[in-house]
Every structure is written in C-alpha cells, then in structure tokens.
Amino acid sequence: MKAKLLLLLCLLPGFLTAQQKPAPKKAPQTTKFDPRQRPRNLTDEQLLDQVQRQTFRYFWDFGHPVSGMARERSNVAYEYGSEVVTTGGTGFGVMAIIVAADRKWITREEAAARILKIVKFLEKSDSFHGVFPHWLNGATGKVIRFSQKDDGADLVETSFLFEGLICARQYFTQETKTEQELRNRILWLWEGVEWSWHTQGGQNVLYWHWSPNNGWSMNHQIHGWNECLITYVLAASSPKFAIDKKVYDQGWATGDYFKNGKEFYKTKLPLGFDYGGPLFFSHYSFLGLDPRGLKDQYADYMQQNQAHTRINYAYCVDNPKKYKGYGPNSWGLTASDSYKGYAAHSPTEDLGVISPTAALSAMPYAPAESMAALKHFYHDLGDNIWSEYGFVDGFSEHHNWYAKSHLAIDQGPIVVMIENHRTGLLWKLFMSSPDVQRGLTKLGFESPQIKK
Missing domain, CATH: 1.50.10.140 (Glycoside hydrolase 144 (GH144))
Structure with a gap:
C-alpha cells in the first residue's frame, strides 16, 4: 500500500482501507519450510542473523521470476493480481540483497546478477521523464495504475528505488564484466531521472505525481515532515536535473506539519x-x-x-x-x-x-x-x-x-x-x-x- 496516502490519512482517526482479499495461491517456494521450526538458544548475534536472513528471503525466493523485482505483497489483495511489483520496495530489496552478499548468504556474483536483471528490466519498463511509477507489471514492465489518476511517474517511490541502486553502484566496484555493466546501467538510469521536471515548471516545491494521461492533476506537493526527505536529497544530488536549495527550503521545510x-x-x-x-x-x-x-x-x-x-x-x-x-x-x-x-x-x-x-x-x-x-x-x-x-x-x-x-x-x-x-x-x-x-x-x- 502506498506510503504517500498516509501523509494525510494518519491524521484521520478511524481510517481504514478496503478489506484485504487474500488468495490462497502463492508463488512456488524454492525450499519447503515449516515456520514452527525456529532455532532456539541463539546468541543475540545469531538471532539477528536468523531474522535478517529469513526476512531477506522475501526478496530472493519470492522476487518476481521475470523481472527479479520485489512483489508488492505476499498475498493477492485489492484485486490487483499476482504480477504487481513495487519500485520503492525493490529499492529496499536491492539493499537487502547487498546485505546478503556481504554476509555471504549468497555469493557476490549471484547478488550482482540479480540486481543487473532488475536494472535491465527497469530500462525497458514504463517511465516518465525517467521517473518510474509506483507499481509495474513484473512480467511486462507496463505501469499498473495505483488509483484512477495515479498512472504515471511517482517521484517518491523512484527515490526509494534509487536509494537502493546508488548503494549497489557503490558496493559493486570490482572490474568484472557483470559489475562494470551494473555500475554503468545504474548510472544511465540515475542520470535520466528528471527531478527538476517535478517542480511543475520551476516552482519551489516538488510534486509527487505526473501522468501522461492526467498531467499534474493529482497536484500533490511534497511537504515535510514525513518519509520523503530522501526525495529532496536525491533531487539535489542529480548530476543532470538537480533542484536548487530554495526548492528544499520553500517546498519541503514549510509544510503544516514540519x-x-x-x-x-x-x-x-x-x-x-x-x-x-x-x-x-x-x-x-x-x-x-x-x-x-x-x-x-x-x-x-x-x-x-x-x-x-x-x-x-x-x-x-x-x-x-x-x-x-x-x-x-x-x-x-x-x-x-x-x-x-x-x-x-x-x-x-x-x-x-x-x-x-x-x-x-x-x-x-x-x-x-x-x-x-x-x-x-x-x-x-x-x-x-x-x-x-x-x-x-x-x-x-x-x-x-x-x-x-x-x-x-x-x-x-x-x-x-x-x-x-x-x-x-x-x-x-x-x-x-x-x-x-x-x-x-x-x-x-x-x-x-x-x-x-
């Protein structure tokens, strides 16, 4: 579910979305697992390992088989089907994969190959001025509409995605063919994100959405304080489409709840x-x-x-x-x-x-x-x-x-x-x-x- 809705909804007592409609069908697992079997008598470090490693499986075992991207959720809900992958969640998943490689739960080569698969998929997927939508079809790369008018660029989800991809570019620094290609392809995607486009013609604030069908009609300015600090930081960090400090000061830092x-x-x-x-x-x-x-x-x-x-x-x-x-x-x-x-x-x-x-x-x-x-x-x-x-x-x-x-x-x-x-x-x-x-x-x- 979308973090952006919560900026407003967390102020509304009694807010709840539509009921979940879980489907019994799940993607096949690579290994059989009995969740009741939990190793006991672990040291604190062993317990942290156990929890991190088990949670990482969400992104590794349950990653979409075509794209490698992170599925929105483990159950089918809100009648969106089983192909929904999430751009922001994938950014988080990329970071989890780096942890797994660094702790040698998977090989460095496996990690680089999976992230390269994701990046190649993103290159061919729907994006708008370099900005990705919140949801994609994990098999086709076509945008899956989040709401009636939310069918285009989502700047905040894109910032979560690149938070992970930038970490990957800094981690995979070896001169192997895979790691070189991964760094190059991440750089091309990163340089192509038109952060400044989301000032809607040079205003001193970033806007969350733009759609080829609906333009700026959602009209959601990104003000603080919430989860979106990273969006302004990356927008200022862009090598080709950076925002100025006044966008941060007059846009982010002037919200009603800053x-x-x-x-x-x-x-x-x-x-x-x-x-x-x-x-x-x-x-x-x-x-x-x-x-x-x-x-x-x-x-x-x-x-x-x-x-x-x-x-x-x-x-x-x-x-x-x-x-x-x-x-x-x-x-x-x-x-x-x-x-x-x-x-x-x-x-x-x-x-x-x-x-x-x-x-x-x-x-x-x-x-x-x-x-x-x-x-x-x-x-x-x-x-x-x-x-x-x-x-x-x-x-x-x-x-x-x-x-x-x-x-x-x-x-x-x-x-x-x-x-x-x-x-x-x-x-x-x-x-x-x-x-x-x-x-x-x-x-x-x-x-x-x-x-x-």
Missing part, C-alpha cells in the same frame, strides 16, 4: 506530527542516509529519529487504550496491515495492532528496546507471527488477529536497519556517493561522512 518542538512523554519532538506519526517516517529515508551527526538548519536527524522512536515506545508502554499485549517487549506502531485492512498505525491512530517492522527497523535508535521486542516476537509469539519470510506484517493479541501477509516496504527496512545498527553498511555505501555528498552540501547539511 516543525513541532513540543514534548510528548517528556521527550521533545523537533519535527513532524504530534506524537511523531507512523514510525516509517524515521526509517525509509534513513536506510541510506546516515542520521549520525546529520544536521541542517532545521534539525539534528539522529535526535529527531530517536525522539520519534522514544515517543512511540513510551506510548505503547503507557498503553492508554489498555490493549492486550502492549508493553516494553511488544511495541511499535507504523503503517501495516490490520484486522480491518491497511492502516496508518501511530499513537493518534492506534487500533491495537503491533507491526514488527516498527520496532525492528528502529534498532539503530533504540537498540535495547528493539532487541527486547525482537526476542519477544521470536521466542514468545513466533508460533503465530514467524514464517518463511520472517515476521508477518502485523498482529493484535487484543483482537486475536495475526496477519498472513508480508509487504516489501515493511520487510526491507528490517534487514537494512538491523544491518545499519550492526555495521553501518548501507549508510557507508550511500553516503560515499559523490553525487549524494554534493547534494547534501548544496542543501546545507553537515555530516561526518561528507568529505570537505
């Missing part, structure tokens, strides 16, 4: 919605962007993400609605499936649903609290929520509901953010890009990783 400054549970929140909103705001942009020491005139982004996480955690421990199962070992509210459909879970939109990706992807911000949640999910709730692709998308002990589904945009951050906590791998790769460093400098950011 600055906050209030305290919640004795924690001051610099930016964003009251109580912080869904936790994915502090995940998606920071799969690649290293928040450690990352500052600009508006915020210290490690402080922002830690505050957001602490507030979310404190709310779940406080549990004002008295839901069964909430507590120090079971916390984390973010957008995910729920017992009534897809919802933007947050302290102001609390339906009693815990989303495992919320706490696990917060590992760099609250390592002790995240590890406690991971152990509880795995050891105590695993019979209900552990599967062939890691943890399911959500659960509610209060409603005795446990999802059967997985979503690419939720599984990817688990692998990536746990790795960033452990080694900083994806942060180092993304921040080492000269284009990214130039873009960050242009926007006025400071970071220990920016070369002077």
Whole structure:
C-alpha cells in the first residue's frame, strides 16, 4: 500500500482501507519450510542473523521470476493480481540483497546478477521523464495504475528505488564484466531521472505525481515532515536535473506539519506530527542516509529519529487504550496491515495492532528496546507471527488477529536497519556517493561522512 496516502490519512482517526482479499495461491517456494521450526538458544548475534536472513528471503525466493523485482505483497489483495511489483520496495530489496552478499548468504556474483536483471528490466519498463511509477507489471514492465489518476511517474517511490541502486553502484566496484555493466546501467538510469521536471515548471516545491494521461492533476506537493526527505536529497544530488536549495527550503521545510518542538512523554519532538506519526517516517529515508551527526538548519536527524522512536515506545508502554499485549517487549506502531485492512498505525491512530517492522527497523535508535521486542516476537509469539519470510506484517493479541501477509516496504527496512545498527553498511555505501555528498552540501547539511 502506498506510503504517500498516509501523509494525510494518519491524521484521520478511524481510517481504514478496503478489506484485504487474500488468495490462497502463492508463488512456488524454492525450499519447503515449516515456520514452527525456529532455532532456539541463539546468541543475540545469531538471532539477528536468523531474522535478517529469513526476512531477506522475501526478496530472493519470492522476487518476481521475470523481472527479479520485489512483489508488492505476499498475498493477492485489492484485486490487483499476482504480477504487481513495487519500485520503492525493490529499492529496499536491492539493499537487502547487498546485505546478503556481504554476509555471504549468497555469493557476490549471484547478488550482482540479480540486481543487473532488475536494472535491465527497469530500462525497458514504463517511465516518465525517467521517473518510474509506483507499481509495474513484473512480467511486462507496463505501469499498473495505483488509483484512477495515479498512472504515471511517482517521484517518491523512484527515490526509494534509487536509494537502493546508488548503494549497489557503490558496493559493486570490482572490474568484472557483470559489475562494470551494473555500475554503468545504474548510472544511465540515475542520470535520466528528471527531478527538476517535478517542480511543475520551476516552482519551489516538488510534486509527487505526473501522468501522461492526467498531467499534474493529482497536484500533490511534497511537504515535510514525513518519509520523503530522501526525495529532496536525491533531487539535489542529480548530476543532470538537480533542484536548487530554495526548492528544499520553500517546498519541503514549510509544510503544516514540519516543525513541532513540543514534548510528548517528556521527550521533545523537533519535527513532524504530534506524537511523531507512523514510525516509517524515521526509517525509509534513513536506510541510506546516515542520521549520525546529520544536521541542517532545521534539525539534528539522529535526535529527531530517536525522539520519534522514544515517543512511540513510551506510548505503547503507557498503553492508554489498555490493549492486550502492549508493553516494553511488544511495541511499535507504523503503517501495516490490520484486522480491518491497511492502516496508518501511530499513537493518534492506534487500533491495537503491533507491526514488527516498527520496532525492528528502529534498532539503530533504540537498540535495547528493539532487541527486547525482537526476542519477544521470536521466542514468545513466533508460533503465530514467524514464517518463511520472517515476521508477518502485523498482529493484535487484543483482537486475536495475526496477519498472513508480508509487504516489501515493511520487510526491507528490517534487514537494512538491523544491518545499519550492526555495521553501518548501507549508510557507508550511500553516503560515499559523490553525487549524494554534493547534494547534501548544496542543501546545507553537515555530516561526518561528507568529505570537505
């Protein structure tokens, strides 16, 4: 489901989308798997390995057989069929594949070949001024309409895609034929993205969508604070179609919910919605962007993400609605499936649903609290929520509901953010890009990783 809808919907109490319509048919698995068989007596490092590796299978075993791209979700829902692949989720999946190669769960050659397959598919797929749609048909590369007018370019999903591809270009630096070709093809795609086109004729703001059939009619300006910081950073980093700093200052940093400054549970929140909103705001942009020491005139982004996480955690421990199962070992509210459909879970939109990706992807911000949640999910709730692709998308002990589904945009951050906590791998790769460093400098950011 689309992250962009949540920017508005997370403010609407009681919001739920249409009911899911899971189909029993799944893509064939490469190996038989009994989710009840979970290795026990693991050290913390072994447990992190186990969770990352199992979650990675979503992108490796369940990747689309033609394109290699990440499927939107593991079940068929919303009557879109089984061919739906997601551009943003694929970017997250590319980063998960890099983790798998670096940890030698697959070979470097296998990883490079799979990502090259994805890139070659993207070259032939529908794009609009170099910008990809949110959904593609994984077999044909044709756009799959997300909504009636959302049938063209999606700038935010494209930024998530290139967050991953830039990491791949920085990782696969060997002079083999495959790695050379991969770097070249990623560069061609990257140089072709017309970020500046999405200022709609030179306005000082980026627009989310453009369609060859509907033009700018969706008229969705991208304001902060939410998951879209990465979109402005990459737009400023573009080698051929970059935006100016004034687009960042007058577009991104002037949203109605950009600055906050209030305290919640004795924690001051610099930016964003009251109580912080869904936790994915502090995940998606920071799969690649290293928040450690990352500052600009508006915020210290490690402080922002830690505050957001602490507030979310404190709310779940406080549990004002008295839901069964909430507590120090079971916390984390973010957008995910729920017992009534897809919802933007947050302290102001609390339906009693815990989303495992919320706490696990917060590992760099609250390592002790995240590890406690991971152990509880795995050891105590695993019979209900552990599967062939890691943890399911959500659960509610209060409603005795446990999802059967997985979503690419939720599984990817688990692998990536746990790795960033452990080694900083994806942060180092993304921040080492000269284009990214130039873009960050242009926007006025400071970071220990920016070369002077």
